[in-house]
Amino acid sequence: MSEEGHRDRKGGVMQKVIMGNHALSYGAVVSRAQVIPAYPITPQTEVVSLLSELCADKVLDAKFIKVESEHSAMAAAIGASAVGARTFTATSAQGLALMHEMIHWAVGARLPVVLGNINRAMGPPWTIWTEQNDSLSQRDTGVLQFYCESIQEILDTVILAFKVSERVYLPSMIVLDAFVLSHTSENCDIPDVRLVDKYLPPYKLKYKMDWRHPHAFGGLTSPDWYYELRYKIELAMEQARGEIRKADLEFKRTFGRSYGLVEPYRCKDAELIVIASSTIAGTARLVVDELREKGEKVGLLRIRVFRPFPCDEVRKILKTAKKVCVIDRNISFGHSGIFFQEVKSSMYNSQFHPPIFGFIAGLGGRDVTPDVIKEIVEYTESHEQPEDKIWIGVKR
Amino acid sequence: MKRRKNKKIEFKSVKDLPPIAVSLGSMSFNCTGTWRNVKPLIDYEKCNNCGICWKFCPDACIYVKDGRPVIDYYYCKGCIICAEECPRKAIETVKEE
Numbered sequence: 001m002s003e004e005g006h007r008d009r010k011g012g013v014m015q016k017v018i019m020g021n022h023a024l025s026y027g028a029v030v031s032r033a034q035v036i037p038a039y040p041i042t043p044q045t046e047v048v049s050l051l052s053e054l055c056a057d058k059v060l061d062a063k064f065i066k067v068e069s070e071h072s073a074m075a076a077a078i079g080a081s082a083v084g085a086r087t088f089t090a091t092s093a094q095g096l097a098l099m100h101e102m103i104h105w106a107v108g109a110r111l112p113v114v115l116g117n118i119n120r121a122m123g124p125p126w127t128i129w130t131e132q133n134d135s136l137s138q139r140d141t142g143v144l145q146f147y148c149e150s151i152q153e154i155l156d157t158v159i160l161a162f163k164v165s166e167r168v169y170l171p172s173m174i175v176l177d178a179f180v181l182s183h184t185s186e187n188c189d190i191p192d193v194r195l196v197d198k199y200l201p202p203y204k205l206k207y208k209m210d211w212r213h214p215h216a217f218g219g220l221t222s223p224d225w226y227y228e229l230r231y232k233i234e235l236a237m238e239q240a241r242g243e244i245r246k247a248d249l250e251f252k253r254t255f256g257r258s259y260g261l262v263e264p265y266r267c268k269d270a271e272l273i274v275i276a277s278s279t280i281a282g283t284a285r286l287v288v289d290e291l292r293e294k295g296e297k298v299g300l301l302r303i304r305v306f307r308p309f310p311c312d313e314v315r316k317i318l319k320t321a322k323k324v325c326v327i328d329r330n331i332s333f334g335h336s337g338i339f340f341q342e343v344k345s346s347m348y349n350s351q352f353h354p355p356i357f358g359f360i361a362g363l364g365g366r367d368v369t370p371d372v373i374k375e376i377v378e379y380t381e382s383h384e385q386p387e388d389k390i391w392i393g394v395k396r
Numbered sequence: 397m398k399r400r401k402n403k404k405i406e407f408k409s410v411k412d413l414p415p416i417a418v419s420l421g422s423m424s425f426n427c428t429g430t431w432r433n434v435k436p437l438i439d440y441e442k443c444n445n446c447g448i449c450w451k452f453c454p455d456a457c458i459y460v461k462d463g464r465p466v467i468d469y470y471y472c473k474g475c476i477i478c479a480e481e482c483p484r485k486a487i488e489t490v491k492e493e
Contacts, residue, residue: 108416108417109416110415110416169415206414207414207415207416207418215418215419215420216418216419217416217417217418217419218416218417218418219417219419221417225407225413225417226417228409228410228413229413229415229416229417231410232410232413232415235410236415
């Protein structure tokens with residue numbers, strides 16, 4: 001796309017105020033996405049409407065495919081990716097659930113589709129507000145998952161996700177909170193496409209669909225080799241951990257920004273560590289600062305990459321903690337919060353076992369205010385025996 | 397019809413296995429006719445070369461040679477759609493041995 005609007009007259013970096021959804025769109029634009037099959041759904045609509053507008057205006061040289069459902073959106077994305085086109089799509093909640101089968105397909109076919117998902121609570125009852133159950137239900141598919149906290153991070157993650165996905169041949173999902181992030185406007189630096197070109201080489205696929213070299217794809221595979229193909233997916237996931245770290249370092253050198261797999265905040269001497277993701281982490285950071293001023297040794301660990309799960313980072317940071325509390329805006333019914341389970345299970349095979357408290361908060365988009373987080377910290381401080389699920393603010 | 401031979405591509409470990417399930421040989425090596433339980437046989441006395449069987453074969457296993465339909469048994473899986481559709485009942489179904 002042209003750099004018009006993103007550069008000032010002297011060619012310097014221009015900050016643009018954009019909403020979270022448009023950060024996804026511009027991320028796809030500067031990454032030179034070539035095919036965009038998408039179906040609109042609240043609260044994702046703006047992602048698609050901007051992209052379709054940019055395609056229609058020929059600002060973005062991409063094929064925009066109007067589809068009849070999210071299942072078709074992902075199916076079309078798989079087809080496009082299989083012939084060697086860089087492909088982007090976006091969805092939310094029920095839409096993502098409808099894509100589920102095709103996400104498995106993208107993983108099994110090893111296609112680096114990048115999709116944005118706006119976290120919206122699942123219906124019924126109908127709702128449009130944020131909750132992580134939609135994206136976390138895709139946990140076991142093999143899609144890489146990034147949970148974003150700011151508008152800039154969303155845009156940057158789209159570029160980074162294409163790079164990592166196209167190295168390991170697995171799809172990526174960029175996740176942001178409905179409204180709290182998707183409809184919030186912030187300053188954002190939209191990088192020069194030429195700079196992005198340097199960072200992100202063109203997409204190359206070894207086994208692509210090509211009529212000159214016909215192959216059958218995804219055909220019946222016996223137990224003799226299916227098992228090995230699954231093993232290869234897991235190898236790619238393990239490789240993705242290193243690739244994300246590498247891509248992140250290179251991102252810092254190119255664009256001056258870096259995010260990591262996790263983001264520790266004042267954790268070094270912290271006795272109590274709060275673990276959160278997405279926008280709740282932003283609020284928790286304020287609470288940590290406030291409590292630190294009072295002399296309480298509190299830290300925050302934001303988990304940004306959920307798949308592959310950053311076990312090493314979590315173990316290293318929680319090693320010195322005396323107590324840990326995990327805030328989950330999701331629940332696996334019949335067990336506990338999903339981030340809580342993941343954190344707890346990564347600690348089990350390490351030598352360090354701080355008590356870990358699991359909190360359920362903010363389901364269906366209920367506000368998680370600084371007071372809610374303070375209540376969580378106070379509860380953790382005042383209890384010795386850790387509990388798996390503590391519901392905060394439920395009207396009993 | 398030229399007889400095709402199965403060319404087998406052997407993998408030893410995950411290292412030489414491609415990351416996806418992809419057929420590395422051409423489909424001309426993968427003769428699926430062995431799946432067949434029943435076999436369609438064309439009675440050329442009754443057949444008037446209308447081409448309906450050629451049109452309906454879902455696996456494109458019937459081709460037209462010198463104006464007459466011929467079944468490619470290396471790929472025909474014996475679905476018998478041709479026999480069902482033949483208006484002159486010129487295709488007989490026999491059990492595969």
